[in-house]
Amino acid sequence: MKKFVSLFTGMLMIVSVFAQTNFQELTLEKALEKAKSEHKKVFVDCYTSWCGPCKMMAEKVLPLKEVGEYMNERFVCIKVDMEKGEGPDLARKYKVTAYPTFLVLQTDGSLMQRVVGGTLDGKEFIQKVDAAFDENSAANLEAEYVAGNREMNFLLKYTKALITACDLDKAKAVAQDIIGSLEDSQKCTEPYWFIYEDISLSPMGSGNMNYFLKHTEQFREGVGVEKVDKKLVSLFDLQLEEIIRGKNTTATLADVEDIQKTLDAYKLTGQDYLYEYIELIKGMKMGNTDKVLEMCKRVFPKMADEKIAYLYFMPILSLKGKWNDKQKEELDTLTEQLAEQVEMSTLKASLRNFKTAIARL
Known part of the structure; x- marks a missing residue:
């Protein structure tokens, strides 16, 4: 009976291994040779050790049964750390600049398809890879x-x-x-x-x-008002958010006022948040902590987690040394409110850690 159980367990393990994507320990050159002999293409998972989405794909998507069945039938699959071994040369050759990137190659090494970024499920990933054919x-x-x-x-x-x-x-x-x-x-x-x-x-x-x-x-x-205005909104959104997050450090108060005049001229409807961004930036540029605090209270509770993560901290940190004790208490309360509100666990932790930093502002 024990032998039967051991045999059954071993068979399950074998089935499990072959059901997931079979990544082989090969150089790209050897993978191309093997693919040619097996009448397949080559699939390259380009990753780095520090890439979170790479790990997510490796743990959640690539091991899926439906993904493994699709991949193993069509490809010789390899993983390449783009910072080690042949990785840097391959990154230059195939212009890999973001991670994860997945390459589908002909057996002569020519590129058939490039998939940049992860997916949330196996079906979407298969569709993106299958576009190569x-x-x-x-x-x-x-x-x-x-x-x-x-x-x-x-x-x-x-x-x-x-x-x-x-x-x-x-x-x-x-x-x-x-x-x-x-x-x-x-x-x-x-x-x-x-x-x-x-x-x-x-x-x-x-x-x-x-x-x-x-x-x-x-x-x-x-092409229609709706499409054009949506594009305009995205441009103003990008421009203003780069100032808020500190990516654009050269914009002056006069520049912000010019942006507001341009925004007025386009007569975009239902985009009050862009004007709130402008008021927040004006407060930052003028060093006006009352105004920044007011706008933070108005803007950030309405935001999605992703935007809070990269926009909330800089307006507050940019005025370090100017906050009074009462304002710090209000910032602490707002930060805790946001920590309760957001769903991302890492963002919750970052916000609560930030409360400690507020006391030293």
């Missing part, structure tokens, strides 16, 4: 592009495929070819809106973004 994938369309196809519908399809593959440098270059071939009357229409909408293709300060900001009324007519 779509006839409209970037890898499949590239040969046609290299052969000289510059038909507009093809270029639009190719650009979108490059975005899906996270090959943003190439996507940006093709998008510029598209925009450069258009008349002004065409630029503000629906087929080309995704180029202006995507911050990676049209970053702040770029020609595309400057064109969009100068022609917002034409874009509203061409």
